[in-house]
Amino acid sequence: MGKIISLANQKGGVGKTTTAINLAASLAALEYKVLLADADPQANATSGMGFDLRNIKSSIYDCLIEDKHPRDVILNTEIEGLDLLPSTIDLVGAEIEMLNMPNREQVLKHVLGKVREDYDFMLIDCSPSLGLLTVNALTASDSVIIPVQCEYFALEGLGKLLNTIKIVQKRLNPDLEIEGFLLTMYDSRLRLSNQVVDEVRKHFQQMVFDTVIQRNIKLSEAPSFGKPALLYDANSKGAVNYLNLARELLQKNEKTKIPNEDKIIK
Numbered sequence: 008m009g010k011i012i013s014l015a016n017q018k019g020g021v022g023k024t025t026t027a028i029n030l031a032a033s034l035a036a037l038e039y040k041v042l043l044a045d046a047d048p049q050a051n052a053t054s055g056m057g058f059d060l061r062n063i064k065s066s067i068y069d070c071l072i073e074d075k076h077p078r079d080v081i082l083n084t085e086i087e088g089l090d091l092l093p094s095t096i097d098l099v100g101a102e103i104e105m106l107n108m109p110n111r112e113q114v115l116k117h118v119l120g121k122v123r124e125d126y127d128f129m130l131i132d133c134s135p136s137l138g139l140l141t142v143n144a145l146t147a148s149d150s151v152i153i154p155v156q157c158e159y160f161a162l163e164g165l166g167k168l169l170n171t172i173k174i175v176q177k178r179l180n181p182d183l184e185i186e187g188f189l190l191t192m193y194d195s196r197l198r199l200s201n202q203v204v205d206e207v208r209k210h211f212q213q214m215v216f217d218t219v220i221q222r223n224i225k226l227s228e229a230p231s232f233g234k235p236a237l238l239y240d241a242n243s244k245g246a247v248n249y250l251n252l253a254r255e256l257l258q259k260n261e262k263t264k265i266p267n268e269d270k271i272i273k
């Protein structure tokens with residue numbers, strides 16, 4: 008049964024989508040079956056995986072609102088073992104439409120439950136808000152990864168996020184864990200970047216992933232080619248960082264499948 012992990016932080020531009028795409032691709036490269044669920048109306052994960060939003064006929068919206076079976080919506084990607092539950096701008100309406108549903112916080116959990124047996128991991132790319140969609144993602148998840156950008160005000164807003172997580176744990180999903188804080192866009196040449204790393208590690212200690220994601224141009228270029236960094240430039244720092252993150256995640260979760268990395272890096 009797949010482990011469900013949300014990528015959440017209500018701050019925009021911290022690396023949620025980049026992490027969702029590249030961690031999903033790395034886990035698939037290590038031969039796990041992975042579903043990337045795009046839960047952001049901006050649909051950056053969907054376009055970043057190479058899909059033209061104008062051609063998406065049905066999306067996560069139809070699963071949430073029309074009770075469409077996710078198997079009829081899920082798309083195969085260029086990477087073997089990696090599927091996508093796409094989003095479109097329609098999803099903006101979902102929060103309001105879900106308001107009057109019974110168990111409105113559990114809708115996504117119900118949707119993902121229908122295909123959970125098909126995957127080893129399901130990663131949910133959240134929107135930059137703490138609205139009902141993100142609450143749905145946290146309610147559906149076993150754990151949450153919190154990307155933290157190595158920039159000014161890195162810790163700002165984390166209190167609010169942690170409070171939301173606490174509320175979800177108390178009322179909706181007592182088993183929700185924090186998988187880890189992930190430092191992103193690290194630039195070793197900048198004193199500020201190093202200060203943020205120190206500060207976040209001091210604050211959250213062993214809850215911070217050892218793997219740090221460096222600032223890397225390939226990571227920002229890859230989405231415009233509709234590819235994870237691993238397919239765009241497998242030797243780039245960004246691709247390597249995310250493979251290491253996948254390995255660290257697997258180690259933490261004691262998954263011991265022996266990978267055959269040569270197979271995917273064509």
Ligand SMILES: Nc1ncnc2c1ncn2[C@@H]1O[C@H](COP(=O)(O)OP(=O)(O)O)[C@@H](O)[C@H]1O
Nearest residue numbers: 019020021022023024025192221222223226227
């Ligand atoms: N490690 C990185 N190095 C360089 N650019 C990055 C990196 N991570 C993210 N970016 C870029 O920063 C911007 C915001 O990242 P994104 O993953 O979309 O954040 P979020 O989903 O949290 O809003 C995007 O343009 C993305 O390509």
Ligand SMILES: [Mg+2]
Nearest residue numbers: 023024047051
């Ligand atoms: Mg995003």
